[in-house]
Amino acid sequence: MTELSDPHNDLQADLQTDLQADAGCPSCSEHAAPAVSNGRRNMLSLLPMAGHTSGKRSAVTCALKCDSACAKPVPNTSDNGYFRDIAGKALSRRHALGLAGAGAVALAVGGSGLAPAAASPGQAGALAAGGHGGRTKLPFKPITPVAATEDTFVVPQGYIWEPIIRWGDPILPGGVPFDVAAQSAAKQELAFGYNNDYTDIIVTNRAGTKALLCCNHEYVNAEIMFPPDLATEEQLKIAMAAHGFAIVELERSAPGEKWSYVPSAPKNRRITASTPFEITGPAAGSDLLKTKADPTGTVALGTIGNCSGGTTPWGTILSGEENFNGYFRADGTAPEGKRYGLSDGESSYGWEAIEPRFDARTPDYANEPNRFGYIVEIDPTDPTSTPRKHTSLGRLKHEGANVVIADSGHVVAYTGDDERFDYLYKFVSKGRYNKHNRRKNLDLLTEGDLYVARFHGDSPEAEIDGTGKLPSDGKFDGYGQWIPLVKNGRSKVSGMSVEEVLVHTRLAADKAGATKMDRCEDVQPSPTTGKVYVACTNNTDRGKDGKAGPVEPNPRNANKDGHIVEIVEDDGDHTSRVFRWNLVIVAGDPTAEGTYFAGYPKDKVSPISCPDNLAFDSEGNLWISTDGQPDSIGLCDGLFKVPLEGRERGHVQQFLSVPREAETCGPVVHDKDGSVFVAVQHPGEDGSWNDQHSQFPDYVDGTAAKGEFAGPRPSIVQVFKK
Template sequence: MTKPQLNLLPMLGHTRGKRSAVTCALKCDNACAKAVCNESDNGYFRDIASATFSRRSALGFGGAGILSLAAVALAACAPPSEAGAGTRASKGTGAEGLAFDAIQPVDLTVDAFNVPTGYSWSPIIRWGDPLFADSPDFDLANQSAAAQARQFGYNNDYLEILRSGNGKNALLVCNHEYVNPAIMFPSVASDAEALERRRIAMAAHGMAVVELERGNTGKPWKYIQGGKRNRRITAHTAFELTGPLAGSSYVKTTADPGGHTVLGTVGNCSGGSTPWGTILSGEESFNGYFRCAATSAAEKRYGFTDKATTTGWETLEPRWDARTPGYENEINRFGYIVEIDPDNPESTPVKHTALGRLKHEGANVIVAGNGHVAAYMGDDEKFDYLYKFVSQDTYRKDDKQHNMTLLTAGNLYVARFTGDSPATEIDGTGKLPADGAFHGSGEWLPLVVDAKSAVDAMTLEEVLVHTRLAADKAGATKMDRCEDVQPHPVTGRVYVACTNNSDRGKPGKAASDETNPRSLNRDGHIVEITEAADDATATTFKWSLLMVCGDPAKNESAYFAGYPQDKVSPISCPDNVAFDAAGNLWISTDGAPSAIGYNDGLFKVMLEGTERGRVQQFLSVPRDAETCGPVVHDDEGMVYVAVQHPGEEGTFEDQHSYFPDYVAAGAAPTAGQVRAPRPAVVQVYQA
């Protein structure tokens, strides 16, 4: 498959900086070039809320023991250290945590992975690395679908490192969101070769589970080829449907007349780890994998089109063409939260329909004081919504089998926000209102309650398969692409990463409001939510903006909870968030090159005392790349990220990156060498 043609790149010339039109085509099906999917007339982002279980709790596995943030004596509320001096960013720690000198922003043309002085980095595993004893070694020039299905997949996104009690063994769990054939393969030589490359792409999607080992804690990991728990999940892995849609007429196809088994998971973005030791993953931009007649309101609301897909999978299998008789419902079998048991490679993963069908960024869960589980989910598209699910049944300690059923039945809600300031004080510039903060209240609007639809003129099944339409009717608040949603492990406050929304305030689109105070919001912001009575099952909440992102040197509306603007690292387009054991927030970014002209990175943010709002950049990823899935184990001085789509704008013959296999700084291949960037999981450790 050759580099996508210009007619498949409608964002070409419309992105800023080095944001790749290729990424827009392959990752989200050119969503920004299309009409906004949400044309409903319900309220816009005046209100929002949530609360979650931190996916960064270091869960044990295989009975070897558990390391958990909840078991660590967190010092997030202890007196903060004195604010550091200097401009932009300077050395400092939170109440505890990793100490480092914040790195300076890295120009968007630089192909390098940068870490602070005193730290080193190395890849744990890369695209194509063999996972099983019989897996072939990666051969860039001679790839095959059979080989790829037994190798580490492409474009890793969500990441978890589950450590054992002795700290010398772990499980790495990762999503593989999408592929870029233009830099994976040379120019196609034949139709047969093009078809095989599409099969390789299908095998490169999904998820991976990989065993790790090391000599001592705090030291770099090595992955174990042939590990007993190693697993690849691809677009052909069988998934079981759970919840009210299982067996319904909405999900039955010619290949699955019973409506219970779906092959594959695609577009997997972020995720979460559960208190019972499983992994959740969100099926995000699934619409781009299907060709569809797109004649109904529901199909249009989810962004389906009657055009050839960029993947071309409809030329391989009829299920990817929803116009094919008998496969019209295949599109209803994707767009869910999936759950896998990383301890059991023989287990059947599931898709939970009770949590609704949307472009899930991911899900994170917390056990409320009454024992019910709450799961928080963002729908990653301009002007879409924030959701919460509360389980019907309650959590049982040490009963994994039971707890794995908690997401199969319960109540589903969508968020509505209200600002506290007069509308006249919100003018679209991001200027603070008179009371000095962006804040307000909110409520969770019911979509499903007690196994019944709470939405007029919609059945239970309709609400769950057309969840966006149900949320429109309920009157949810339109958001600026809410992505990762994480609860603080000590304070219980919930942090929602709103990546950006360049359509905010345009003619005919939602105007700015207190929760989204800037028009043409290219930099994004972070919403901080407190559930009523600290109860994750509550239906009301309070909210405030922790940050309105940007480069203070270029955008005076950037806001950092009142912290001095000249002492922070510039940050834009927050995507994934995590917490360290000291209670600090860590943010990875996606899209910073287009917004502020620097490569994406990972940032530490203080949350308490006089240092609240202080942003320090910890690392920077290579050109064209995105920082994903941060994991912070500051108890042993280690940080992990998934580096996605390095060198995205290149071609196989003109690569823009050679990450992570740099021969020498800036070195190109010598005659006869064949090299390409390889998305990878990276570990950063103290040198």
């Protein structure tokens, strides 16, 4: 058998040593937003992506959400290769990892401790968990897809929808009812923020009548938020106050009924772009994090660009700081800054005009961008607690993080870097989870090992031709390795200290030879099977001149539709260093070539494109929210259910559709309760103050309800049975 070629011999040696020591002892969006500018100049004429998007994709989203990333060079210019094994030959862990010695455990394709990618016919009837499409607690007939021009919220027959809370609704003492014509930063600090994304509904009493709504606020759409006569400086301050996070108490009369939010409740809280955060982990106090305002390098002000997230077993909320680069003016020549998309130009929001820390060209605040790009942790049960930024999970454009407890008790957090050609990561805690000691669990993410993923395919290179055509074995699949960046408190990357690895994580992962992916966004472990699912949203640069071409885990050139990766850790151990993977969905219009739905008949699935956030129901079904369907397939974004086991595996079914120019975010599925929740983000984003494109959610038969704002308000929506 031929061994794999691998130029990273130092890392391979480390991997061999680590595996032998561990034996028997288990231890993205391609879019952004425009600046508020003096004189209310026409923003649309200034957008870098104006005229360069396809279909219905908004150049506004491109500017505000990701600093028009597609109009700029891809930050990852590394020459990481792709390591392909010899087609048609069985693989062992010994050869897959380039190891020698008798300590290696067999890793044959489809066998030895790794569950098969799909259940066999004999297994289908014996599945202990659901997800097989038979019985279900949320029965529905898939809706008809909605054209991208429609300003409507559509749910299945037998269900109704209502907003729980909207941008501007007062939540703290002193808050006043929303008045779009009388906005101020002081009012916004007491009210629900803008562009809600990650969401969870945590029930807090046995009767099921009280809960905490936890939600982050990613960015703002100034052009449709503010009346033209509102002073620019006040707009900037409102925008800062509308970012961050909200925690809001909910109540209802009985399980299955609609939730209502409780204004001025004791646990209600707003966290903004100015709230102090404690910096934790090995990089805390590093010279790389010190500024004039914080010479200790341990306290950062605010959180921005928060996208998806997760809820930990100990009841805290995690959120990812994603496209933070667009908030800064910075030295665009330093390699550390260029790798994160920082540039010397007016920022997307213009905050440097009112706060010097957002102008990183000055020596005083050169390190300020280094204080963003982390996983943040917030305790929703204690409104007096200080939120934290965890350097142990690395600095990148985190979509979010989701935690699972390994059999060993170690906490494992999966996270993706939402940028074209960036990477998938895993963190394994040093400490172990203790269900009886919440205080100790609060420190589990402050110290541990950080890994980045390297994928290998098992098909001949010629069969991965960029069209999405399946290889001869009938599926895109293979195995992978978790390459250590930090392990046992030591850097495993030559020439970089631990602090450098955790602050300049992308550069460390480049050196480690990680696999360039098509925008890893949400990463969710299944609570019923333990398999891990990665939403790769899209990458239209795949295969372009000078860019990485198709490889088995990212098999299509100009990938505008995205795909879902299914990962099975070795022996089901989430602390493992090796895994198997397959693509369960290769998304897009099912009538088109190059789409795949786990083998399910393509004429029986709902069209789906650009998977973004993921969630699970109690039966093990995967729920997928989308971001980009207007551009890719001309349909409004939505929420989709997909069984993962048995005969129904891959049967994509659309549950709801969000309004015109909106994105579906933060899905929460309480199927035992008959409820589904989504965050509707940036509805009507292509409009302006005088030309609003949406009236969501306050419309009645397409017109604004009496006395309500005639434009859109991002909202948290509950869908429940009639």
